[in-house]
Amino acid sequence: MFREEVLQGLQDSRKELPSKYFYDDKGSYLFEQICELDEYYPTRTELGIMQANISEIASLLGPQCLLIEYGSGSSTKTRLLLDALQSPAGYVPIEISKEQLLRSVASLTQAYPQLEVLPICADYTGDFALPNPSKLVFRRVAYFPGSTIGNFDREPAQHFLRQIARTCRGGGLLIGVDLKKDFNILHRAYNDAQGVTAQFNLHLLERINQELDADFQLAHFGHYAFYNPGQSRIEMHLVSLTNQVVHIGEVEISFKLGESIWTESSYKYTLSEFAQLAAGAGLTMQHVWTDPQQLFSVQYLSIA
């Protein structure tokens, strides 16, 4: 899958690579470093919103809910919820990285011996069978924090929300959504002074070198991230700093000086834009929590 998608993306006239491949072990580590940067406001702002409103959030989700987390990673924010939920029926972490999944399941079962954890190792955008918990489920609630929804273009975002609506019919979705704001704040968040985001972006080439027998020279590419206001998104690119030919196994890929590989989009929404997108997928906004500066939002949407 990785090889096919990489080759296809780089053989396109407009080169691109899927952002989901950032997150191998080193990539996940670099992302955690990003989350601690002064410039990167989303993580700490979302955590602050959750902490400030946790009892209200837990009471909206209600007792005996089955919490289904899409892309659970290390499940850090989840603990906040698990601490506050009234006798949850179970926790279903869906995570593509087996190592991360096993690690977080082990530590969660330690910390929450009463909780039934039903892990699914899968790509959460695909199909998976929901496991049956032994406790009675009052409501299924999907949890999708971190503003990862921002990585999806509009149409795929709506498609994904529709899929959640099917999985959690009669329940809801708790989601973190990054908001539109001063362009300079956005720019700084994706162009940190220490260059961690640049390292994170360039690591994708390193991963391709390691896993697909390629010979990208990292010094010959530059990190370039900017806010595209017309499209309401951060675009992250790797720009070729020279005319060059790169090999991926037997395949040759040529780059012109200045040619870019588009590696990530991170869409930003207003509250009403997101409500509209969600409504189109059959989800109704019930409650929105934000920080005092309105940088970020945590939203609970219900599914009929």
Ligand code: AVJ
């Ligand atoms: C994890 C996808 C939400 O888009 O802000 C951080 C990833 N990319 N810095 C984001 C990311 C560059 C992040 N998401």
